[in-house]
Amino acid sequence: MQQAVACGTGREVRPAGCPVCGDPLQDRPSEDDRRGQRRLAAIARAASSVADTASLRVTLDVVAREVVQAEHIAAVQILRVEGGTMRVVGKAGFTDAEDFADRLEECRRLGARMMFVEAFRARRRIMIPHRKAAVLADPTWAPLHAIMGAPRWDCFVAVPLVVRGRALGVLNAYYEPGEVPGCADLEFLDAMADQAAMAVDSAELLARSRHDAQLAERARLARELHDSVVQQVFSMRMHAKALRSHVTSGRMSSPERVQSVADELLGLAQNALADLRSLVSQLHPVELVERGLAGAVRDHAASVQSLSGLHIDVETAEKLEMLPVELQEDLYRIVQEALHNVVKHARATRVRIRVRTTGDPGSDRLLVEVADDGIGLDGRAPRAGAIGLVSMQTRARGWGGRMEIRDTAPGCRVEVMIPVALPDGAL
Structure with a gap:
C-alpha cells in the first residue's frame, strides 16, 4: 500500500520513497525477492559449471561457493562416497585441511554420530539446529574440533546427492548463527545438491568410458600381436628347426637349400620387426x-x-x-x-x-x-x-x-x- 505525503504546498502528493534514491518503496524488491534472485543465479552458474568444466574438483568447489554466496551460510562441504569411504571433493568457507579424511575416520572410530552419513544412507535431507555446540562438546569429535570450530555456524543441514535413485555423496551446509532455513532455503539446497550429483555422475560415466576404451585398446593390440607378430615368430621357429636339420653333422644338404630356408627366415624376421615397430608407434609415435x-x-x-x-x-x-x-x-x-x-x-x-x-x-x-x-x-x-x-x-x-x-x-x-x-x- 502506498503512503501519501502531504506537504501543504499545493504540489502533487507522491508516494513515500527510498530516502536515498526516491523510488517508491513498493517498487523495490524485498530481501526475500533479492534472495530468490541470488538463488536462481547461483543455480544457473552451477549448472553452467557442471556443463563446461572438466575437473570434478573445480566444478564442486564452484557449487559450494555459489551456495555460500547465495545464502546466509558460513561453510559448505561436498563429500563423495567411493568404496565405502567418504572424501571431500568440494568446499567453501573451511580452512584447508589435507588430513580431513583421516580425522573424519578417527572420529568415526571414536563413535561420533555422523548425521550426514545418516542422510546419505536414508537418501533424505536432515536438518539439525544448534549442531555446532553439540559437536564441539562431544569428545568423539575432538579430532575435528579445530576445523569445525573455525567458521561461525550453528544450524546444520545434510542433503544427499542422488541420481537415478542411487546416492553418490552428500552436501553439508553450515548456517550462520541466528539463521534457521525455511522451505525455500531447503529447496535451494536440494537444487544445488542435484547439480553436484550430476557432476559426480558425469565424472563416473567418463571414467567408466575411459576404462572401457583402454580395455578395448588393449584387446585390439593383443589381437594384432597374435595375428601378426606371434604367427610370424612361430613360423620363424619352424624355419629355424628346418635350417638346423639341414646343417646337422652327417647330413647332406645343398647350399642352395640352406640359403633358401635362411632367406625365408630373414624375411619373416623383417616382417615381424616391421609389425612390432608399427605397434610400438601406436603406443608412442x-x-x-x-x-x-x-x-x-x-x-x-x-x-x-x-x-x-x-x-x-x-x-x-x-x-x-x-x-x-x-x-x-x-x-x-x-x-x-x-x-x-x-x-x-x-x-x-x-x-x-x-x-x-x-x-x-x-x-x-x-x-x-x-x-x-x-x-x-x-x-x-x-x-x-x-x-x-x-x-x-x-x-x-x-x-x-x-x-x-x-x-x-x-x-x-x-x-x-x-x-x-x-x-x-x-x-
Whole structure:
C-alpha cells in the first residue's frame, strides 16, 4: 500500500520513497525477492559449471561457493562416497585441511554420530539446529574440533546427492548463527545438491568410458600381436628347426637349400620387426618425438594420402612444440582417429586438417579441425558408444576441452577446442 505525503504546498502528493534514491518503496524488491534472485543465479552458474568444466574438483568447489554466496551460510562441504569411504571433493568457507579424511575416520572410530552419513544412507535431507555446540562438546569429535570450530555456524543441514535413485555423496551446509532455513532455503539446497550429483555422475560415466576404451585398446593390440607378430615368430621357429636339420653333422644338404630356408627366415624376421615397430608407434609415435606435432601430423597425412588416394591439405600453427608433450600426443591421436574414420566411412576425395589458435593472447584456445567432402552423417547422430569417438572425447575433455562432430553439406567436420595458456605470441 502506498503512503501519501502531504506537504501543504499545493504540489502533487507522491508516494513515500527510498530516502536515498526516491523510488517508491513498493517498487523495490524485498530481501526475500533479492534472495530468490541470488538463488536462481547461483543455480544457473552451477549448472553452467557442471556443463563446461572438466575437473570434478573445480566444478564442486564452484557449487559450494555459489551456495555460500547465495545464502546466509558460513561453510559448505561436498563429500563423495567411493568404496565405502567418504572424501571431500568440494568446499567453501573451511580452512584447508589435507588430513580431513583421516580425522573424519578417527572420529568415526571414536563413535561420533555422523548425521550426514545418516542422510546419505536414508537418501533424505536432515536438518539439525544448534549442531555446532553439540559437536564441539562431544569428545568423539575432538579430532575435528579445530576445523569445525573455525567458521561461525550453528544450524546444520545434510542433503544427499542422488541420481537415478542411487546416492553418490552428500552436501553439508553450515548456517550462520541466528539463521534457521525455511522451505525455500531447503529447496535451494536440494537444487544445488542435484547439480553436484550430476557432476559426480558425469565424472563416473567418463571414467567408466575411459576404462572401457583402454580395455578395448588393449584387446585390439593383443589381437594384432597374435595375428601378426606371434604367427610370424612361430613360423620363424619352424624355419629355424628346418635350417638346423639341414646343417646337422652327417647330413647332406645343398647350399642352395640352406640359403633358401635362411632367406625365408630373414624375411619373416623383417616382417615381424616391421609389425612390432608399427605397434610400438601406436603406443608412442616416434615421429612425434623426432619432428613435433606439426611434422608428425604432416607425415601421417602423407602416409594416409599415399595409401588411400585422398587429397589431404594440412595447415598448422607455428611453435606447436611449445605445447606439453602429453597434449601433443593426444592431439596427434585425435587427428589419427579422425582420418581413420574418414577413410573407413566418409567416401571422401578431399580432407582438410587445421591445427591453430583462436581467441585473444593469454586466453587462447587451440582448434583442431578435420573436415572432409564425403557423405557426412546424413542426419544421423554419431554412434555414442564407438570406441574411437569415446577415445577422442576423453582426450579432449582431459585438457578441459570439447569435441563436436557435425555435417557440413557436403561432408563432415570434427572440431576439437582446447584452452591453452601460453605466452603472448607463442603460437
